[in-house]
Amino acid sequence: MRETTSILPLTLADVTWAVDGRTLLTVAAAEIHKGRRTVVLGPNGAGKTLFLKLCHGLIRPTAGRVAFSGSGGDARAPKRHAMVFQKPVMLRRSVQGNLRHALGLAGVGFFDRRRQVPAILAEFGLAELAGRPARVLSGGEQQRLAIARAAAVRPELLFLDEPASALDPTATRQIEELLLRLHGEGLTWVMTTHDLAQARRLADDVLFFHGGRLLEAAPAATFFTAPRTEEARAFLESRLFW
Numbered sequence: 001m002r003e004t005t006s007i008l009p010l011t012l013a014d015v016t017w018a019v020d021g022r023t024l025l026t027v028a029a030a031e032i033h034k035g036r037r038t039v040v041l042g043p044n045g046a047g048k049t050l051f052l053k054l055c056h057g058l059i060r061p062t063a064g065r066v067a068f069s070g071s072g073g074d075a076r077a078p079k080r081h082a083m084v085f086q087k088p089v090m091l092r093r094s095v096q097g098n099l100r101h102a103l104g105l106a107g108v109g110f111f112d113r114r115r116q117v118p119a120i121l122a123e124f125g126l127a128e129l130a131g132r133p134a135r136v137l138s139g140g141e142q143q144r145l146a147i148a149r150a151a152a153v154r155p156e157l158l159f160l161d162e163p164a165s166a167l168d169p170t171a172t173r174q175i176e177e178l179l180l181r182l183h184g185e186g187l188t189w190v191m192t193t194h195d196l197a198q199a200r201r202l203a204d205d206v207l208f209f210h211g212g213r214l215l216e217a218a219p220a221a222t223f224f225t226a227p228r229t230e231e232a233r234a235f236l237e238s239r240l241f242w
């Protein structure tokens with residue numbers, strides 16, 4: 001059951017993240033809004049994954065503030081957002097075992113788990129794979145399971161790191177349709193991609209990174225038609241590689 005008080009917007013202000021004195025990420029100001037599909041866009045090495053990790057709390061800012069709104073500011077917040085990694089980590093269990101484990105970690109009891117797992121498998125097109133070891137699934141199937149596992153615990157906000165970067169066009173389309181459906185059901189998500197066409201298909205808002213800096217934060221329509229920076233213009237014209 002979703003809680004009524006939203007953890008959104010998520011606000012970042014004057015954030016930097018540095019390693020050995022070297023600043024690798026700079027975000028002057030950014031907001032993630034409820035109900036918006038936010039696409040974090042930029043070339044390889046731009047800082048997209050670092051941004052997600054900062055938002056999800058996997059790394060702490062060296063300076064500045066990453067803050068969820070309302071009750072999200074308290075210790076319960078981590079349970080209200082989840083992350084799907086670029087290379088999903090599959091437990092050495094069956095597909096349904098992976099799901100059962102995720103639900104168990106979220107505090108779902110034995111009988112509820114037994115009831116929910118088949119429904120979730122069906123919802124994510126995994127029913128026929130239920131008994132198969134998760135580690136032998138194809139890349140697209142593993143991503144679907146990773147998203148199912150994260151979404152099963154009903155987070156308000158889901159971070160996805162390049163969920164389709166290693167997939168063929170059909171599997172990519174399946175993941176995109178899945179994300180659109182989940183958004184339609186009330187899940188707010190933030191995904192990274194370097195795929196411009198995918199960003200155009202999915203984004204309400206764009207956060208554009210280059211060289212470890214957030215250079216633009218704008219509604220997708222504005223970003224794609226009137227980018228403010230030379231780097232964004234170059235990226236949109238495929239002449240910015242890193």
Ligand SMILES: Nc1ncnc2c1ncn2[C@@H]1O[C@H](COP(=O)(O)OP(=O)(O)OP(=O)(O)O)[C@@H](O)[C@H]1O
Nearest residue numbers: 019024042043044045046047048049050051194212
């Ligand atoms: N723990 C770390 N220590 C040192 N450098 C790091 C660390 N994590 C990331 N970096 C560097 O920070 C930069 C940004 O990395 P990040 O993974 O965020 O890029 P990205 O935009 O997600 O790229 P890609 O599209 O290739 O996945 C890269 O140059 C990377 O090598």
